[in-house]
Amino acid sequence: MTPRIAISLLLLAGAACATAGKGPPIHQADQGLPSASEFPDDGAERAAYTAAHAHEAKGDAAGSAHDQARGEWATAATGYAELAARPAAAEWRVPLRHRAAELYLRAQRWEKGAEAAQAVVGDAHASETSRAIGARLAATAWLGAANAAVKAGQLEKLDLGLERKRAARPPPPPWKRFLDAADAYLARASADPELRRPGDRRPSAPELALVAAEVQFAYGELDDARRRLEATLDRWPADPDLLEQAIPLYLATFLARGDRAGHAAAIDRLQQRIEAEAGKSPEKKAPLGRALEALGRARAGARFSAAEDLLRQGKAADAARAFEAAAEQGAGDAANALHNAGVAWDQAGDAVKAAAVRDRLLRTYPDAAVVAEDALRLAAFRSRQGDHAGAAQLYEDFLRRWPTSPSRCVALRNVASELDHGNRAVDAATRYLAFGKDEACAKAEPNVAARALVRAGRLSTAQAKAAYTAAAALEGVTDPEAKAQVAEAKRRLKGL
Numbered sequence: 001m002t003p004r005i006a007i008s009l010l011l012l013a014g015a016a017c018a019t020a021g022k023g024p025p026i027h028q029a030d031q032g033l034p035s036a037s038e039f040p041d042d043g044a045e046r047a048a049y050t051a052a053h054a055h056e057a058k059g060d061a062a063g064s065a066h067d068q069a070r071g072e073w074a075t076a077a078t079g080y081a082e083l084a085a086r087p088a089a090a091e092w093r094v095p096l097r098h099r100a101a102e103l104y105l106r107a108q109r110w111e112k113g114a115e116a117a118q119a120v121v122g123d124a125h126a127s128e129t130s131r132a133i134g135a136r137l138a139a140t141a142w143l144g145a146a147n148a149a150v151k152a153g154q155l156e157k158l159d160l161g162l163e164r165k166r167a168a169r170p171p172p173p174p175w176k177r178f179l180d181a182a183d184a185y186l187a188r189a190s191a192d193p194e195l196r197r198p199g200d201r202r203p204s205a206p207e208l209a210l211v212a213a214e215v216q217f218a219y220g221e222l223d224d225a226r227r228r229l230e231a232t233l234d235r236w237p238a239d240p241d242l243l244e245q246a247i248p249l250y251l252a253t254f255l256a257r258g259d260r261a262g263h264a265a266a267i268d269r270l271q272q273r274i275e276a277e278a279g280k281s282p283e284k285k286a287p288l289g290r291a292l293e294a295l296g297r298a299r300a301g302a303r304f305s306a307a308e309d310l311l312r313q314g315k316a317a318d319a320a321r322a323f324e325a326a327a328e329q330g331a332g333d334a335a336n337a338l339h340n341a342g343v344a345w346d347q348a349g350d351a352v353k354a355a356a357v358r359d360r361l362l363r364t365y366p367d368a369a370v371v372a373e374d375a376l377r378l379a380a381f382r383s384r385q386g387d388h389a390g391a392a393q394l395y396e397d398f399l400r401r402w403p404t405s406p407s408r409c410v411a412l413r414n415v416a417s418e419l420d421h422g423n424r425a426v427d428a429a430t431r432y433l434a435f436g437k438d439e440a441c442a443k444a445e446p447n448v449a450a451r452a453l454v455r456a457g458r459l460s461t462a463q464a465k466a467a468y469t470a471a472a473a474l475e476g477v478t479d480p481e482a483k484a485q486v487a488e489a490k491r492r493l494k495g496l
Helices: 005-013 044-062 067-084 087-106 110-121 128-151 173-186 205-218 222-235 240-255 260-278 282-312 316-328 334-347 351-364 371-384 388-401 408-421 425-437 439-444 446-459 464-472 480-494
Strands: none
Touching (some): 044 067, 067 087, 067 110, 087 110, 087 128, 110 128, 110 173, 128 173, 128 205, 173 205, 205 222, 205 240, 222 240, 240 260, 240 282, 282 316, 282 334, 334 351, 334 371, 371 408, 388 408, 408 425, 408 439, 408 446, 425 446, 425 464, 439 446, 446 464, 446 480, 464 480
16 A cells, blocks of 8 residues: 555645745746746846756757756756745745746756655645646656666566466565655646646656556556556546546456456446446547547456356356457457357367358458458358358359468369269369469379369369379379379370
């Protein structure tokens, strides 16, 4: 559980009035920097301010991709921070420290940025808005520090997979600092003007909340990660970008513990909530529709996994029905679900239902990667049922759609056989001849090729010479029956 002590202290500090005490009012972070004329023209403060401002401008001109820019920004940030500590600049210390924190972040001086930001949060005269801005910058700084440590190989990458999540591990110090800072910010984020107007160089409140949940998930703190995600989704229920990223992680907190019932119930809850949000205004319907589609895919994926478990347990018929139910959800893996349903029905001994599923698969998802195998299995079923014309058509379609398939020779041989059984002699002879003369097919199965070529010659007088010539030239024929047919081909050639 993430400690809350720091949050309480910050909230107590926030009770101080921004203008407490005597003297000029304290300017705040959202009011911007002063002009140089705010400082005496002959004083050291104006010179320090002007120098810091010049370094900032040089950094902006150099561009963020250059080391020079980061050096200039760091120098400017140091200048602003030092100026904020001078009594003569006291009324401007909050915006000066705010700008120092921002520039340290641009310069990727993460710890310095966190220090400057925390000085804003801890200022007794800072407004709630200023403290919220400072807290956001502190959280952003510690996030940058942790990411830099990951990039440098000093910290392991966050693993968001489902494996190794059964036992919680304490997040290492870099991530722990970020978690504490994120909690401190989220406790007062409602006062942050950037909550409603996100900056282009900084994460938003929902993004910081999501990363914090990712950290806890990665280190096995599943309950805390789930509670954090629930609070985040409650707070921003109609943010489509957040929903797109948070929902899969939220559901994974159930799957990581094998809690499929909880996973299913969570999907139902989220669906009801998102549908309610979408119904509040027409403009929300389309962007929130993506989240609903994602939930549909998650539901189908859960059913797919449950079906796989049933198949492993030997409950083939139950698995087949579960795979079909997953496909009904219209998920992106619906074709694979139907394919597996066909396999399961075969294992259950129900060839008719297996064939019905495969027929549906070929009609509904003709371009899916698994369809080729199912087309061959459906053709074999049609042949066993005596539907030789239907089987032949399926094999012909297979050859047309997958001409380079490893199963091409099987389809070429089988279509000839189906046409032969269907009493289409000339067409069968053409296909037998094509199979026997195909170099790859003949080399792989010379004995079968010999029989196919002789059969072609017997079925079609017009193709007999070509068929017998090809049979006589075959190499590698070893089967006695095939050898006898090659000898027959040679004899017949002499009579042509």
